[in-house]
Amino acid sequence: MSERLRPRDLALLAEESPSTPMHNATVEIFEPGPDGFDYGRLVRLVQDRIAFVPRYRQRIQPVPGRIANPVWVDDPNFDIGYHVRRSALPRPGTLDQLRELVSRIVSRPLDRNRPLWEIYVVEGLDGGRFALLTKSHHVLVDGVHTVDIGQVLLDKTPEVRPMEPDDWLAAGRPSPFALVADAVRDSVTTTDTVVDTVRAGTGAVLRGASASLRATGHVLDALANRTPHADSPIIGPLSQQRRVVTVRTELAAHRKVREAHGGSINDVVLATVTGALRAWLMSRGESMRRIRQVRALVPVSVLDDELEPTSLGSQITAHFVDLPVWESSPVVRLHQVSYSFVAHKETGRGIPASRLAGMSGFAPATFHALGARVAGAERRGGYQLCVTNVPGPQTPLYAAGARMVATYPVPPLYEQRPLAIGVTSYDGGVFYGINADRDLLPDADLLGPCLTEALDELLDSASGGRTRAPRGRRKKKTDQP
Known part of the structure; x- marks a missing residue:
């Protein structure tokens, strides 16, 4: 008996x-081993x-009559050559050229008639x-039955x-x-099948009504006062094109x-994002x-028996942070962000970053995908920006013998939210990946140097010996590495 899609998965497909396009992506850069590229x-x-x-060899099959x-x-026509594709940049390829290629690829939805993933091997980068x-659809990576394929491809040694x-x-x-x-x-033996079918059917009706309302100005959201700051410069209708930074x-x-x-390191990351946005x-x-201020959704890892368990040993939930872009002082911005996490830390549900970084395989790929699912579930919650930050191994x-030297998450964009930021720490680096709507935010590439300058501001303040942030915590096991 095949496994059925759950209502939340059908909601993602309907949206x-x-x-x-409802897929999460990651760009990883490698240096070939002594034997070169193969x-x-x-x-x-x-x-x-x-x-x-x-699950990566399976596709979605509707049931007659719904x-x-x-x-x-199982996809009887599964073809690894279709899913693992070869591409190249004109040598010596630059990072700008790679980003442009990635922007075009992530703009395209996945084919629902096939397993919902793709990997592009891009050759020709400078230095060999x-x-x-990698692109994986949200319904594919649920963290319960399936992790992101990026989690299982990497080894700790060249062998x-x-x-x-x-x-x-x-x-x-x-x-x-x-x-x-x-x-x-299933309907006779498993009551969940009936309940899920009813929920899915009801959801389809509501989503159909929602689509009509979107065309007439998002009436329901306005009545519920849940439109995510319609006058914000980072809120607006999306095009079909993306720009990756x-x-x-x-x-x-x-x-x-x-x-x-x-x-914590997470506080510094968010303060850097705040300064860059400003x-x-x-x-x-x-x-x-x-x-x-800009209201951000920051997915966090917790231990909570009331949430759906995952194969990663923790659950992901939403934490909302108001990023104080109006504040001119980088230290005060850091203070503000730090205070926003006090209540979360005091619950005792948080997962130590060292534990997340030490999980089997390259877990950040899966955590970013789960964070995107959380952002999708909260898309009517009034936030303007999603920032996922996941610690990886150091x-x-x-x-295949090639050393990974960089890894950039590319989070998806949801309706009315033309900007999303993903962050992964790995092997001494902190890698920021920005996905922006190409038409609505044509100057999104400026966010790159703005991030660098915002971190430099914080570094200057650290060198100046200013007062410590209110939480005043030294390095603990709950901090990121």
């Missing part, structure tokens, strides 16, 4: 449109490791480097871990009669600010007195 070796690596994520939710079934761009031979064969394609029979059987900074710089002012908005001629990782 998807050409302007809001595309065939990379394909074999993916083919071997996909055994850890069998008498039950769709099911996951290459990049991997590839030996794997047992994968003798996978696709199950036969279920007939319409078999799909209906299974749906009837990447920035590498040093973890040592974030640690220096933390040591000088207290708080400088970028001012470059656009925006009045800080009018805007004053030792190098390898794919």
Whole structure:
């Protein structure tokens, strides 16, 4: 019996449109090993490791008459060559050219008639480097049954871990009669099937009504006073095109600010984002007195028995932070962000960053995907910006013998929110990935230097020996590495 999609997964599929593709992406840059670049070796690596994520060889199959939710079934035509694609930049390829290529690829939705993922191998980067761009749909990576494929591709040493031979064969394609029979059987033996089907059907009606209301000005949101600051410069209708911006900074710089002012690495990251938004908005001629703050959703890892368990050992929930872009002092901005997390820390539910960074495989890929799901579930919650920050391992990782030297998350954009930021710390670096709507925010590339300058401001304040932040915590196990 195949597994059925849950109502929350159907909601994600229903919300998807050409302007809001529901996939999470990651860009990773590698230095080849002594033997050089070998595309065939990379394909074999993916083919071997996909055994850890069998959902990646399945597609969505609707049930005739919609008498039950769709099911996951093996794709009898699964073709690794379709999903692992080869591309190249004109040598020597620059990071700007890579970002432009990534922007175009992440703008395109995934094909629902196939397993919902793709990997692009991009050759030709300067210095003989290459990049991997992974795209995985939200319904694919739920953290319960399936993690992101990026979590299982990387090894701790250049030597590839030996794997047992994968003798996978696709199950036969279920007939319409078999799909209906299974749906009837599930309805009789599993009450959840009936409940989920009713929820999905009701949700479809509500989403249809919501679509009509969006066309007439989001009437329901306005009545509920939940429109996310419609006058904000980072709120507006999305186009079908994206612009991806990447920035590498040093973890040592974030640690220096933390040591000088207290708080956590996460606080420093958010204060850096706040300073960058302030400088970028001012470059656009925006009045800080009018805007004053940007409400951000920051997914956090917690231990909570009331939330759905995941295979990662923790749950992800939403934490809302008002980023004080009106404040001119970088230290005061850091203070403000630090205070916003006091209540969360005092609950005792938080997960130590060292534990997250030490999870098996490259867990940030999965955590970013789960954070995006949380942002999607809260999309009517009034936030303007989602910032996901995930600590990763501080030792190098390898794919098919090539060392990963950079990793940039590319979070998705949801309706009316043309900007999202993902952050991953790895091997001494802190990597900022920015996804922006190309038409609504044509100057989003300026956010790159603004991030660097905002961190420099904090570093200058740390060198000046200013007063520590109110929380005044030295490094503890709950801080990021």
